Amino acid sequence: MTAVRVRGLHKRYGDVVAVDGIDLDIQRGEVFGLLGPNGAGKTTTVEILEGYRGRDSGEVDVLGMDPGKAPNSWRDRIGVVWQSTADTPELTVAEIIGNFARYYRRPRDPGQVIEQVELTEQAGKRVHALSGGQRRRLDVALGIIGDPDLLFLDEPTTGLDPEARRRFADLIRGLAAEGTTILLTSHYLDEVETLAGRIAVIARGKIVAEGSPKTLGGRATAVSTVQWVGEDGLHTIETDTPAKAVADLYAKSGEVSGLTVTRPTLEDVYLKLIGADDE
Amino acid sequence: MSENVTLPSVTEEPPPRPAPARFARAEPGRALRLGLVRTGLETRMFFREKDQIAFVFSIAVVMLVILASIFTTRYRGLDVTVSQVYAAGLIGTGIMAVSFQNLGISIAVERDLGGLRRLVSTPMPPSAYFIGKVGSVFIVAVIQIAILLGIGVAFFDLELPSAIGPWLTFIWVFVLGLASMTMLGIAASSVPRSARSATAVITLPFVVLQFISGAFIPHTDLPDWLLNLSAVFPLKWLCQGMRSIFLGEEAAVLELTGGYELGRVALVLAAWTVGGLVLCLLTFRWKDNRTK
Structure with missing residues (x-):
């Protein structure tokens, strides 16, 4: 079963070509890493798949629908981990997670999600009082509260210390083990290498190699x-x-x-x- | 380092998931319910942001106390003081502060900090977001007006009408004034390019309107051309409507045309409400300024 199918995706901003003919296939249950330097077109590609950004041309199918035209209910099945919750500093962890749970038609139990991201002790704390790692786990909680089939993680561990990164990796592996399809982007090689079962390397808007961490680029x-x-x-x-x-x-x-x-x-x-x- | 890490990959079958149910596109009931959920959330956030309360909520209160204390003269031949004119007119300031200024700044900040893009990636109906904004602004405005009227009555000889008629007028002036300012605030939030510039960009037109519309300076002291200029914008009409309620018929002679022109008040405020709504629908951006 295919979760994501992309053919000939193009996107330009004025004269700058951001995505220059990308093909992608991501299977259900897979952890797929999109690796590339800053400005390679990773974020643009992912935002098109999330339905947040439009495209110039190409076919995109995410969970059986075109993200550009998908109905509201399609968003019940995707989760997006955005960076930082700076916009709601005065809400508590439990309040914001409980609130987001109500936007979904079949959410996970907020208490369980808080436990899963290891924020039980911080549940009553306001967002501004959280550490960087705790905030990042809150971002993940908001991404998975709707029990998505497909989870997007853009640069998930940027700014985390090694211990926080390790715990974050464990959390992602746990989600993958539950069957969530995960698309993660990063410019950190080791992050993608540890988490992803398959990797595509993107540079200057094109996929330049695809494979498992062991075989990538003819490495084997x-x-x-x-x-x-x-x-x-x-x-x-x-x-x-x-x-x-x-x-x-x-x-x-x-x-x-x-x-x-x-x-x-x-x-x-x-x-x-x-x-x-x-x- | 990856040798000992086993990952579920292509080879591993995911556990079966229940098939997604089909939902109708338009769900007004759901939008309304979530709109009320968001109203509660927005109101809670507003009252927890101490800076925001100080900035938005108290500007009319502070101006009322200062201005109505300084200028206390009585208009010749009338039983009306400048303090009373301030107490009535500054209700307009209070309404504009909690709606236009509050939303113009807070939505711009929310957009810049990623709050809007986070919401738009959930299945929350977009209309629920706006219901939440309108609902919370309504609650804050009612509290704002209660405080302003309380101070006006207690310290500045403001008289609450005893008949039912002026209160009915009050309700429609309040609702139309708040609605127009709310729409304009939501529309104006798209103007600032960043969270940092939002306060400056929104506050300037806010303050200028206060001066030319008869809120910070009594309409009786403004030159006619300035009052005519401000007649294009809703604040002048909102203040005028409020004066009609709290100063009474006797003080109508102080108005530019010698009357409160309630018909025009209704017309202008309704036009701004509709125009503001259209402007919102045409210009509202869920995306931040970096997303093209």
Whole structure:
């Protein structure tokens, strides 16, 4: 079952092309990561899928409907995690979550959601008194209170400390385990790598690679580097067949010191994909 | 680091979900119910924002106490004091402050801080948002007027009418005045480009209208051309309507035309209400200024 299907999506702002022909397929139950540098077109793409922004051309189907024309009831099935609740500083956590629950036709139980995002102790606190991590979890609570089939998370852990990020990741995994389809965007490689089952890398408005964190950009089959220290210093060979190279090396020289076999890290692959090394 | 993380991915089937029910597009009952929910929420938020109360709620009260204390002379040959003129006219200020100024600023801030985009991504009917705004403004306005009338009666010789007629007039002047100012406030909220500029952008026209419409300066001291200019805007008519109720027939000679012109008051305020509503429908933006 497909949750999101996009074909030939285009969007420009004046002379600036933000999205330049994107195709996407996201299956039900999948955690899909859209990875790319700032300004690559991630947020524009996601906002079009959410129905918040219009598009210039292309086919978009989200949960069986065109977000640009979907009726109000379609919004019962999507959840959007927006950044910050700065607009309601004087409401308490319980008030704002309880209130949002009433906008949906089949919401989750507010008390359970508060528990799930670990804000039980802060339920009576006003929003302005929350820490950054707590606010972010409140944002998630408001995104999932309607019990969505599809959840959008745009740059979810920006500004969180490592401990808060870890707890946030656990929360997202919990939602995924319940069957919620999740589309997350980020420019943090490790965040997407830990959370997403599949990744698309977006740069200059185009998808430049797609795959699992392990296979992205031909990472699984990319050239490996075999290095060792011989009597005359450091040796480096690049090879498609690292196992054979090591076997040959052993047959010739026996045990060598300082032997390593390395593959490009996801970061290497990513930087190459987004063209960071040409700039 | 990803080796030990197992994630539900393409291979794992999601648990079945109940099929989404079909709902009618227009649900007036639901919009009204959620509008009342939002009225409660908006009112609560208003009274918790101490700065907002100080800024919006008390401006008419402070001006009344100051102005009506300074200017106390009696109009020649009439049983009417300048204080009384202030007490009546500043009700117009109070109504405009809690509606136009309050909404113009608070919606602009809400839009800039992401509150509107958060709401528009939920299935809340957009009309519920507006019902909430109108409802909370109505509650705040009733409290505002009760306070202003209380002060006027207690300290500045304001007399509450004893007949039913003026009170009926009061109700329609209040409702039309509040409705027109509310529509204009919602429409004006689209003008400021950011939360930071909202107060300045909205307050300037607010204050200018107070001066030229006979609220901060008695209409009897304003040159005719200025009163004619202010006649284009609703505040002058709202203040005039209020004076007709609290100053009585005798003081009608103080008006520019020698009468309260209630028919024109109704006409102008109703026209601004309708025009303001149309303006809102045409210009209201759920998106922030960064979204094109």
